[in-house]
Amino acid sequence: MAIRYSVIIPTYNRAQQLLLTLTSFETQTYPKQLFEVIVADDGSTDGTKEMVAGFKASYPLTYVSHPEQRGRSAVRNLGMRRAKGMYIIFCDADFLVLPHFIKTVSRYHRKYPKSVLSGIPHSWDDAFTHYHPDFSEDEKEHCRSILTQSGLWNPGFETANEITPIITPEDILHQTGALSKVISPTRVPPSTQKQFASTDVAPWMLLVTRCVVIRRSHLIRIGGFNERFVLYGLEDWDLGYRLHRLKIPFYCIKEVVGYHQEHPTHLRGNVLNMENLRIMYETYGFHDSSLNLFALIPPSEDFETYKNTLRVLRRGLRSRLTRSSAMLLKRTLRMAAKQFYYHNNTPAYQQSLRVIKKKAEHRKSRVAHVLREMLVKSERLESNQNIS
Numbered sequence: 001m002a003i004r005y006s007v008i009i010p011t012y013n014r015a016q017q018l019l020l021t022l023t024s025f026e027t028q029t030y031p032k033q034l035f036e037v038i039v040a041d042d043g044s045t046d047g048t049k050e051m052v053a054g055f056k057a058s059y060p061l062t063y064v065s066h067p068e069q070r071g072r073s074a075v076r077n078l079g080m081r082r083a084k085g086m087y088i089i090f091c092d093a094d095f096l097v098l099p100h101f102i103k104t105v106s107r108y109h110r111k112y113p114k115s116v117l118s119g120i121p122h123s124w125d126d127a128f129t130h131y132h133p134d135f136s137e138d139e140k141e142h143c144r145s146i147l148t149q150s151g152l153w154n155p156g157f158e159t160a161n162e163i164t165p166i167i168t169p170e171d172i173l174h175q176t177g178a179l180s181k182v183i184s185p186t187r188v189p190p191s192t193q194k195q196f197a198s199t200d201v202a203p204w205m206l207l208v209t210r211c212v213v214i215r216r217s218h219l220i221r222i223g224g225f226n227e228r229f230v231l232y233g234l235e236d237w238d239l240g241y242r243l244h245r246l247k248i249p250f251y252c253i254k255e256v257v258g259y260h261q262e263h264p265t266h267l268r269g270n271v272l273n274m275e276n277l278r279i280m281y282e283t284y285g286f287h288d289s290s291l292n293l294f295a296l297i298p299p300s301e302d303f304e305t306y307k308n309t310l311r312v313l314r315r316g317l318r319s320r321l322t323r324s325s326a327m328l329l330k331r332t333l334r335m336a337a338k339q340f341y342y343h344n345n346t347p348a349y350q351q352s353l354r355v356i357k358k359k360a361e362h363r364k365s366r367v368a369h370v371l372r373e374m375l376v377k378s379e380r381l382e383s384n385q386n387i388s
Contacts, residue, residue: 003060005035005102006085006216010075010209011093012042015051016163017261018093020129022055023169024258030102032059039093040079041065042072073225073235076209080216080224088216090209094261095119096127096172096179097211101257105213108253114218115249116240119211119257121193124186127179127259129167131157134264142184143262150181183259192303196252201310202290203250205299207240211258218248226283233273238280241291281341289313289330292337296377309370316367325368328356332371336378353378 007025011018018039025037037059039052043066052063064078080088089105091097108117128143135143140158147153147166157164171178186193196206206212222242229235244250277294286292290310299306316326332353339349353375360371 001033003034003036003084005087005089005105005213006083007035007037007089007091008040008076008079008083009037009091009093010040010042010072010079011044011048012069012075013044013046013048014093015044015046015048016130016165017263018048019051019055019169020096020167020172020261021091021093022052022057022061023172024097026058026173027099027175028059028097028102029099030106035102036060036062036084038062038064038079038082040075042075043067043069071227071230072209072232073229074227077224077227080219083216086216087213088219089213090211092210092260094263095210095258096129096261097258098256099175104253104255104257108251109213112249112251114215115251116207116243117213118206118208118250118252120206120208120252121188121196122252122254123211123256123258124188124193125256125259126184126186126262127167128182128184129165129261130263131160131164131166132264133160133162136265139262139264146182146184152181179259184262195304195307198307199250201307201314204240204244205237206250206252207236207243209236210260212236214243218243218246222246226279228279229276231273231276234276234280238283241284278341281337286334286337286341289333292333295337295340296333296374296381309374312367312370316365322365322367325360325363325365325371328359329367329371329374332356332374332378336374336381339378339381
């Protein structure tokens with residue numbers, strides 16, 4: 001039978017977490033002849049290749065690699081080129097899937113066959129599957145708290161010099177119940193989770209590569225990930241944005257399908273990498289307010305305000321009474337994005353801000369209020385760039 005789902009797992013020096021993730025695919029209730037797993041290695045030096053070679057999978061398992069690190073976008077594209085399935089599942093090396101994962105994805109595809117499906121925000125919880133000696137003090141305390149509650153804490157963890165397993169492949173394979181004892185509810189605020197699940201504005205931001213499913217023909221059509229994104233951050237939203245421009249809908253899977261294996265935060269990198277944002281502006285220009293707004297309200301810092309600002313702008317443009325203020329808001333966002341990109345503090349920019357500020361001064365609509373807030377942020381953007 002033909003492969004229906006190709007699971008692509010990009011990895012870099014995550015051998016121990018990847019071992020558990022590969023084991024979790026052994027437990028899938030979906031027929032194993034209908035999916036494949038492709039490990040795309042971005043030049044790991046921790047024995048990842050040997051671990052995968054020695055893994056006795058009951059499903060088709062392929063290993064591909066770059067000889068040296070080239071970045072998340074390039075390695076995902078490498079895996080995609082080897083994929084055979086109708087659908088691509090991008091799954092992080094530290095995402096531990098539950099037995100019903102692919103079966104749930106298949107059920108959603110029967111209802112939304114041409115959509116992007118995201119595991120976010122309902123699969124955002126963490127699991128302390130390992131103790132990392134380079135956890136921050138806050139992370140160590142959080143891990144100690146979770147494991148103490150379940151009776152799994154060992155004071156020896158704190159003196160270990162190497163990553164210490166807490167959950168074993170046998171725990172996953174035989175579903176011993178140990179995993180449930182190391183679950184840590186996400187620290188992402190409920191309000192932020194709600195905004196991710198809402199697709200009325202910027203639905204493409206549901207594309208978070210921890211766990212996302214995309215039709216392979218759609219990925220081929222847009223050319224996969226932009227390999228100019230080498231550093232961490234925005235490569236997934238960039239892909240989502242291009243799919244959105246093709247009018248492909250986005251839906252979230254409204255149940256838990258897996259857990260993120262907790263690791264030191266410093267390994268994640270900067271979610272909103274400024275160099276990558278410049279690449280987006282260079283690629284798409286300054287015509288879309290949802291992108292221009294990144295310069296003033298980074299979604300990774302205040303997702304709720306970001307989305308609500310777009311909603312206010314949209315409502316303002318639809319009303320004859322507030323359209324003028326909404327157009328001024330669009331202009332302000334475009335100016336701020338250009339200022340961010342060109343880093344060019346000209347008198348013309350300052351004068352334009354003053355003119356818009358004067359026009360908005362006595363207006364009382366909600367969109368005018370937001371406009372004044374964005375003008376303040378635009379002025380701060382200018383001063384911050386002067387400092388840097």
